[in-house]
Amino acid sequence: MTETMKQAPTPSFLEYQGRFKGIFAWIFSTDHKRIGLLYLYSMLVFFSIAATLGLMMKLELIAPGRTIMGAQTYNSFFTLHGITMIFLIVVPGLPAVFGNFFLPIMIGAKDVAFPKLNLFSWWIYIAGAFIALSSQFLGDGAPDTGWTFYAPYSFRTGTNMLPAVTGAFVLGFSSIVTGLNFIVTIHRLRAPGMKWMKMPLFPWALYGTAWIQVLATPIVGITLLMVVLERTLQIGFFDPSLGGDPILYQHLFWIYSHPAVYIMILPAMGVISEIIPTFARKTIFGYTAIVVSTLAIAFVGYFVWGHHMFTSGMSGVALYTFSILTFLVAIPSAIKIFNWVATLHKASIDLQTPFLWAFCFLFVFMIGGLSGMVLGALSANVHLHDTAFVVAHFHYIVFGGTGFAFFGALHYWFPKMFGRMYDKSWANIGLAIFFTGFNTLYLPMFYLGITGMPRRYYDYVERFHGPNIVSSMGAMLMITGLIIVITNLVRSARHGAKAEKDPWKGKTLEWTVDSPPSLENFEEIPIVTQDPYDYE
Amino acid sequence: MENGQHAHIVKYKTFVVVLIVLLVFTFSSVGITQIDLGVYSVTAALIFAVLKSILVLMYFMHLKFDKKVYALMTAGIILLLMIVILVTFLDYLYR
Numbered sequence: 001m002t003e004t005m006k007q008a009p010t011p012s013f014l015e016y017q018g019r020f021k022g023i024f025a026w027i028f029s030t031d032h033k034r035i036g037l038l039y040l041y042s043m044l045v046f047f048s049i050a051a052t053l054g055l056m057m058k059l060e061l062i063a064p065g066r067t068i069m070g071a072q073t074y075n076s077f078f079t080l081h082g083i084t085m086i087f088l089i090v091v092p093g094l095p096a097v098f099g100n101f102f103l104p105i106m107i108g109a110k111d112v113a114f115p116k117l118n119l120f121s122w123w124i125y126i127a128g129a130f131i132a133l134s135s136q137f138l139g140d141g142a143p144d145t146g147w148t149f150y151a152p153y154s155f156r157t158g159t160n161m162l163p164a165v166t167g168a169f170v171l172g173f174s175s176i177v178t179g180l181n182f183i184v185t186i187h188r189l190r191a192p193g194m195k196w197m198k199m200p201l202f203p204w205a206l207y208g209t210a211w212i213q214v215l216a217t218p219i220v221g222i223t224l225l226m227v228v229l230e231r232t233l234q235i236g237f238f239d240p241s242l243g244g245d246p247i248l249y250q251h252l253f254w255i256y257s258h259p260a261v262y263i264m265i266l267p268a269m270g271v272i273s274e275i276i277p278t279f280a281r282k283t284i285f286g287y288t289a290i291v292v293s294t295l296a297i298a299f300v301g302y303f304v305w306g307h308h309m310f311t312s313g314m315s316g317v318a319l320y321t322f323s324i325l326t327f328l329v330a331i332p333s334a335i336k337i338f339n340w341v342a343t344l345h346k347a348s349i350d351l352q353t354p355f356l357w358a359f360c361f362l363f364v365f366m367i368g369g370l371s372g373m374v375l376g377a378l379s380a381n382v383h384l385h386d387t388a389f390v391v392a393h394f395h396y397i398v399f400g401g402t403g404f405a406f407f408g409a410l411h412y413w414f415p416k417m418f419g420r421m422y423d424k425s426w427a428n429i430g431l432a433i434f435f436t437g438f439n440t441l442y443l444p445m446f447y448l449g450i451t452g453m454p455r456r457y458y459d460y461v462e463r464f465h466g467p468n469i470v471s472s473m474g475a476m477l478m479i480t481g482l483i484i485v486i487t488n489l490v491r492s493a494r495h496g497a498k499a500e501k502d503p504w505k506g507k508t509l510e511w512t513v514d515s516p517p518s519l520e521n522f523e524e525i526p527i528v529t530q531d532p533y534d535y536e
Numbered sequence: 537m538e539n540g541q542h543a544h545i546v547k548y549k550t551f552v553v554v555l556i557v558l559l560v561f562t563f564s565s566v567g568i569t570q571i572d573l574g575v576y577s578v579t580a581a582l583i584f585a586v587l588k589s590i591l592v593l594m595y596f597m598h599l600k601f602d603k604k605v606y607a608l609m610t611a612g613i614i615l616l617l618m619i620v621i622l623v624t625f626l627d628y629l630y631r
Contacts, residue, residue, distance in 0.1 A: 215616065306623075
């Protein structure tokens with residue numbers, strides 16, 4: 001009888017029986033994988049709410065005039081849609097779910113550096129979410145400022161602003177704590193032999209992201225606190241009637257919120273850098289260039305916030321400077337795109353579902369990025385600012401970039417996370433419908449914006465009717481695709497075929513552990529001798 | 537130097553001295569507001585704030601006794617903040 005036959009198999013983290021039972025075994029677990037799944041399930045709930053609000057807004061816009069809601073309801077819907085999508089889903093999204101689950105495994109560690117702090121960050125996240133969402137039900141009506149809480153309206157509106165702003169403030173702490181945890185984990189817990197330039201690209205992306213989380217988030221925290229003080233004590237930071245400067249609010253808000261775009265997109269780029277070499281069966285082209293471009297995006301991304309304020313009345317010098325810097329930040333993003341495409345050149349590509357998501361990511365992210373170049377040009381921005389063009393642009397970046405990468409990551413790592421495979425046919429059908437719906441929804445908005453349709457209005461003039469019908473139909477199609485994708489995954493998590501250890505023939509460390517992994521990931525800490533994408 | 541095993545490398549007397557200096561700077565930053573320095577009043581307040589921050593970073597946060605890489609990282613972050621402020625003032629100075 002062999003040694004392995006004598007020993008009972010190590011239980012997976014899903015089966016492991018700790019001190020607590022039932023739901024308490026999850027909400028009090030310090031295991032990084034369970035915390036990653038806690039974030040996933042929480043986000044699924046919040047995403048359902050925010051996506052429903054988005055769909056209802058598109059239904060309102062299917063015809064001019066009032067269709068299913070009035071102006072005030074529409075205003076509160078786009079505010080809650082934005083707050084939920086940005087602060088509860090896209091900013092924490094990939095780092096909190098896949099970073100928590102896979103960062104320690106990919107660098108050969110048993111957990112993050114501070115497991116209790118990790119659980120604490122999820123609790124802060126949930127507390128912040130409840131505070132923010134309570135704004136809908138308490139006080140004098142749901143907030144109607146949009147997710148940016150622009151001054152002076154945010155302290156003059158009679159709606160229930162304080163919980164929304166306080167919720168966003170609290171959520172910032174969750175982001176900071178997670179970022180800090182990841183920085184320390186990457187510095188201190190890499191497996192022996194995993195030098196910096198042997199580290200996979202997803203952990204590299206998380207590293208760049210974590211620095212932004214730690215350094216930029218406190219700025220928005222203080223800014224939102226200043227809004228609270230302005231509203232309650234009338235101090236005069238931003239109120240012009242008290243000697244304040246409303247443009248200062250915009251500076252402070254975007255000093256965080258533009259780097260926050262990179263908090264959203266850098267991990268997405270990390271995911272794509274994992275998926276492409278796995279399914280191209282090739283070493284990634286330009287590993288060093290991708291690493292350097294990740295850090296360059298994280299750094300230069302701090303100095304481009306002013307492009308959100310081109311029509312605010314900033315000085316000419318500031319306008320030119322921000323415009324130039326905006327064009328500069330496109331360079332490292334383009335480096336990544338070229339490297340991914342070069343990796344695919346002459347590769348034996350395996351067209352599995354995660355690769356298809358990554359491929360769609362390249363398409364939609366390119367549209368988002370190139371439309372960003374249009375908005376970065378001062379002369380064009382003056383015409384397009386606050387039109388539907390901007391809405392289309394950032395949905396192509398945020399939803400098209402982060403969203404496609406999120407679902408790509410989910411399909412890529414699903415067998416590892418749940419130990420089961422999903423139905424590939426339904427997954428591909430869902431993706432095809434989602435992709436078609438996505439483009440049908442957002443492409444007409446570029447046209448609408450160029451022809452002058454402003455954003456954030458529940459109504460429009462008759463000449464915008466046609467493209468709006470197409471866009472609203474696209475929303476319904478996209479939601480249909482989304483339902484198919486999510487239903488397939490939820491069903492497969494219980495009933496899918498058992499997954500192998502390495503179903504995609506990947507080379508990074510997560511494919512060397514069981515599916516799903518055991519509590520401590522590795523029986524013994526691995527010694528790394530090879531490059532992460534060694535397919536030669 | 538690893539794993540915080542140098543936690544008591546600094547004498548308590550040093551901490552007390554730093555604390556007293558910090559208190560002196562705090563009272564000085566309040567006291568200097570009694571003198572009319574015109575446009576330089578903010579500069580004066582900032583100088584005291586910077587001096588206090590340096591003391592806290594060096595002694596209470598152990599940068600003086602830790603590996604130089606931590607001091608470099610901190611300096612990098614301060615540099616980043618300074619550039620952000622500088623870029624912000626491209627608006628205010630030329631508006």
